[in-house]
Amino acid sequence: xxxxxxxxxxxxxxxxxxxxxxxxxxxxxxxxxxxxxxxxxxxxxxxxxxxxxxxxxxxxxxxxxxxxxxxxxxxxxxxxxxxxxxxxxxxxxxxxxxxxxxxxxxxxxxxxxxxxxxxxxxxxxxxxxxxxxxxxxxxxxxxxxxxxxxxxxxxxxxxxxxxxxxxxxxxxxxxxxxxxxxxxxxxx
Amino acid sequence: xxxxxxxxxxxxxxxxxxxxxxxxxxxxxxxxxxxxxxxxxxxxxxxxxxxxxxxxxxxxxxxxxxxxxxxxxxxxxxxxxxxxxxxxxxxxxxxxxxxxxxxxxxxxxxxxxxxxxxxxxxxxxxxxxxxxxxxxxxxxxxxxxxxxxxxxxxxxxxxxxxxxxxxxxxxxxxxxxxxxxxxxxxxxxxxxxxxxxxxxxxxxxxxxxxxxxxxxxxxxxx
Numbered sequence: 001x002x003x004x005x006x007x008x009x010x011x012x013x014x015x016x017x018x019x020x021x022x023x024x025x026x027x028x029x030x031x032x033x034x035x036x037x038x039x040x041x042x043x044x045x046x047x048x049x050x051x052x053x054x055x056x057x058x059x060x061x062x063x064x065x066x067x068x069x070x071x072x073x074x075x076x077x078x079x080x081x082x083x084x085x086x087x088x089x090x091x092x093x094x095x096x097x098x099x100x101x102x103x104x105x106x107x108x109x110x111x112x113x114x115x116x117x118x119x120x121x122x123x124x125x126x127x128x129x130x131x132x133x134x135x136x137x138x139x140x141x142x143x144x145x146x147x148x149x150x151x152x153x154x155x156x157x158x159x160x161x162x163x164x165x166x167x168x169x170x171x172x173x174x175x176x177x178x179x180x181x182x183x184x185x186x187x188x
Numbered sequence: 189x190x191x192x193x194x195x196x197x198x199x200x201x202x203x204x205x206x207x208x209x210x211x212x213x214x215x216x217x218x219x220x221x222x223x224x225x226x227x228x229x230x231x232x233x234x235x236x237x238x239x240x241x242x243x244x245x246x247x248x249x250x251x252x253x254x255x256x257x258x259x260x261x262x263x264x265x266x267x268x269x270x271x272x273x274x275x276x277x278x279x280x281x282x283x284x285x286x287x288x289x290x291x292x293x294x295x296x297x298x299x300x301x302x303x304x305x306x307x308x309x310x311x312x313x314x315x316x317x318x319x320x321x322x323x324x325x326x327x328x329x330x331x332x333x334x335x336x337x338x339x340x341x342x343x344x345x346x347x348x349x350x351x352x353x354x355x356x357x358x359x360x361x362x363x364x365x366x367x368x369x370x371x372x373x374x375x376x377x378x379x380x381x382x383x384x385x386x387x388x389x390x391x392x393x394x395x396x397x398x399x400x401x402x403x404x405x406x407x408x409x410x
């Protein structure tokens with residue numbers, strides 16, 4: 001009991017100094033109460049995630065800062081602090097209840113969007129064999145560019161290092177190869 | 189999370205100007221009461237009465253006024269305490285004793301008038317309602333300004349207590365200029381005005397008292 005009292009006396013003394021405009025005392029006070037705020041917030045089953053707990057701790061710290069003039073220097077510190085914490089946590093719980101009332105939990109979405117074209121299986125070119133033949137028929141420089149950038153998915157820098165071509169030459173070769181492939185495959 | 193908590197703490201500490209602690213609730217009540225009584229005296233002096241009001245100042249009238257004043261003072265102390273985090277909640281019960289006494293005295297007088305068939309023309313005294321509201325105007329504004337300096341820990345409770353304090357005090361002020369002596373009128377118009385003001389204040393409490401945003405400047409890059 002005595003230890004608790006002396007802890008509270010120290011915090012009250014720091015707050016009195018902070019009210020008097022001593023930033024060092026205020027820094028020490030805020031650093032001392034932050035672990036307490038984390039502990040109290042984590043005890044609430046509603047707020048479990050690290051980010052959420054930290055958001056609430058920061059919200060309480062800002063509230064403490066905004067109303068630090070309401071601390072009566074002649075009274076204990078912890079009841080003052082815990083009243084603010086309880087109030088802010090209750091506000092957060094009410095916010096969460098309002099938000100979750102408009103949300104519906106879904107395990108997995110079957111489709112991306114209800115529109116038909118968003119869910120069709122026509123992705124990519126339909127005839128891989130014809131595509132392979134068309135790539136093989138490209139000039140050597142264009143074929144190499146397609147293989148490195150589109151099939152092996154290398155970056156321009158990596159492809160330039162692997163092929164010995166400049167980045168600009170790779171871009172031009174890829175553009176030309178794509179034009180040729182589009183023309184060849186749509187003509188079929 | 190917009191920034192690490194350690195950064196926020198450093199920023200708050202770096203921008204912590206000295207603040208003047210709020211005076212104790214009873215001291216704030218005394219300051220509020222001084223403003224209100226001055227306004228009510230001026231209002232009573234300036235009230236447009238054609239003839240001086242005939243008010244029977246007897247024991248019942250005095251008990252009624254003292255109970256109403258005590259209700260206002262107790263409610264004001266409780267309202268100012270309600271914006272101090274961690275202040276004892278039992279203070280919020282303080283106004284109920286004088287309020288009960290006030291309503292009891294009024295109720296007894298009403299019953300006596302009723303049994304003696306001395307029923308006043310109620311509707312002709314409808315002016316008591318806006319008069320009570322007018323008398324409460326400055327006390328309400330002063331109370332609002334003073335309460336907003338505190339912490340919005342229980343906004344609805346704060347506004348309910350503030351409404352009770354303002355309406356009780358306004359009733360005391362207006363009773364000295366209204367030339368009637370029927371408890372039923374007081375009950376009908378003054379007490380209805382009091383509960384109306386208290387009810388409205390309670391409804392809008394959450395909007396009147398909200399947590400203020402604290403501007404936090406960018407961190408000092410030391």
